[in-house]
Amino acid sequence: MFHSSYIEISKSALQNNIAFIKQLIGQQVQFSSVIKGNAYGHGIEQFTSIAQESGVDHFSVFSADEAQRVLQTVSAPTTIMIMGYIDNQELEWAVAHGIEFYVFEMSRLEEAAGVAKRIGKRTRIHLELETGMNRTGFEGETLARAEAALEKHKDFLELKGLCTHFAGAESIQNHDRVMAQQEKFQQLTQRLQRKGHIPVQRHTACSAAMVAYPHTHMDMVRIGIMQYGFWPSPETYGQYMAQQQDKTDPLRRLINWKSRVMSLKTVQHGEYIGYGTSYQAPRKMTLAIVPVGYSWGYSRSLSNVGNVLIKGMRASVVGIVNMNVMMVDVTDIPGVAKDEEVVLLGRQGNESITVASFGELSTQLNYELLTRLPVNIPRIIVA
Known part of the structure; x- marks a missing residue:
């Protein structure tokens, strides 16, 4: 694909x-x-x-x-x-x-x-x-x-x-x-x-x-x-x-947006990451490079505040989200390898990235964020 x-x-x-x-x-x-x-x-x-x-x-x-x-x-x-x-x-x-x-x-x-x-x-x-x-x-x-x-x-x-x-x-x-x-x-x-x-x-x-x-x-x-x-x-x-005894959300989200780790990078303490000087490494870090950026619907306003899921754990976006790639901090996630699954939106293991949390960080409404996902991202039907 x-x-x-x-x-x-x-x-x-x-x-x-x-x-x-x-x-x-x-x-x-x-x-x-x-x-x-x-x-x-x-x-x-x-x-x-x-x-x-x-x-x-x-x-x-x-x-x-x-x-x-x-x-x-x-x-x-x-x-x-x-x-x-x-x-x-x-x-x-x-x-x-x-x-x-x-x-x-x-x-x-x-x-x-x-x-x-x-x-x-x-x-x-x-x-x-x-x-x-x-x-x-x-x-x-x-x-x-x-x-x-x-x-x-x-x-x-x-x-x-x-x-x-x-x-x-x-x-x-x-x-x-x-x-x-x-x-x-x-x-x-x-x-x-x-x-x-x-x-x-x-x-x-x-x-x-x-x-x-x-x-x-x-x-x-x-x-x-x-x-x-x-x-x-x-x-x-x-x-x-408020009108229900069972407080379980009756709705289930259909969407999971996924990518893969394109590359891994080691950055030394004190180095700046990505464009400009918005993020300086506070320690020696391992970064996963993910081939998704704002041209694919991942808002630039999520720079330094967004999260993705890798190996069932949260990884923070560090540095400016680029047009086609972003960098995430996997220093504390052991065993991350090239081609590792990355969840941008949805669930992986016991963790989830919700559209609501995504939207709050990027100042977008649920509706706006979802409809901005490019048409040419493949949609795959799963059970």
């Missing part, structure tokens, strides 16, 4: 997480697996295949290129929903292939109707409502225009869903804002229904809302971070665990 690192994705961990999520939402609520951002860094193709094997039949993506990757991967009937970007040229492809997509502006709504009429295939749209996120969605005068267009093009547009997105359900400080959003969503939904625009599905809940606001489950939930084994925030985790 001609790569300096690789990522293992655990199928059994995913199966565990999906079972837990479905237990929370019940049998009547559709589970949509959110796989934008290269499946939160896990790899769309690899994740989609094991998710489908685990019973998932609905995937949410951000853009048409992600939808195409899912479509090329799935082996059974599957619903694919684009929540964000799709240009007018891609709409015909989406309609022809039965891809569902959000509509949040009139140009897309009119173009979707035109494409459906031209190719003779009714298209399934999800009308996004602006409830307070102030990003995308219909409200006020634009919603009135959308209602008129839905009526005008009813033979070509199927209102598959009404949806919105919460502005921070993972934090209690946003509670009033989230509640106001849900109330506005209900009001706008009722307005549309009174005019005969009745959706097949109503959906607003992300991972955090699924846990913190059960009344938002409605017909479907869009679950991203939790299916990968991570809680949206410490608050969300605390809120759930």
Whole structure:
């Protein structure tokens, strides 16, 4: 394998997480697996295949290129929903292939109707409502225009869903804002229904809302971070665990990011290590050179503060993280040899490097760190 690192994705961990999520939402609520951002860094193709094997039949993506990757991967009937970007040229492809997509502006709504009429295939749209996120969605005068267009093009547009997105359900400080959003969503939904625009599905809940606001489950939930084994925030985790007698985390992380020792180096007391003078050897040291740097997603801000696992023990990053390599201190880890396994993220023996601890040191969110893992790092499915 001609790569300096690789990522293992655990199928059994995913199966565990999906079972837990479905237990929370019940049998009547559709589970949509959110796989934008290269499946939160896990790899769309690899994740989609094991998710489908685990019973998932609905995937949410951000853009048409992600939808195409899912479509090329799935082996059974599957619903694919684009929540964000799709240009007018891609709409015909989406309609022809039965891809569902959000509509949040009139140009897309009119173009979707035109494409459906031209190719003779009714298209399934999800009308996004602006409830307070102030990003995308219909409200006020634009919603009135959308209602008129839905009526005008009813033979070509199927209102598959009404949806919105919460502005921070993972934090209690946003509670009033989230509640106001849900109330506005209900009001706008009722307005549309009174005019005969009745959706097949109503959906607003992300991972955090699924846990913190059960009344938002409605017909479907869009679950991203939790299916990968991570809680949206410490608050969300605390809120759930406070209600449980068993304090064991029910989620399991799918990801293990690994590399190997490229070389070993002895450095004398007082010598500087790597670029500049950020680290001076306090004693005679043995360094392991690891062929991963910031170009591979290992943040430069982890210089002199990060850790990896070697032989089940923690080894500190010393010196500046380079573009393609970093140095770690293995002076107190006996028997380290060239090609020794290095865990950058995940578990080895009884120790683990968590994304949370990784993120705290690099000032990155879980989401940011995971999605920044380069696409060309091989993802390998393991049990």
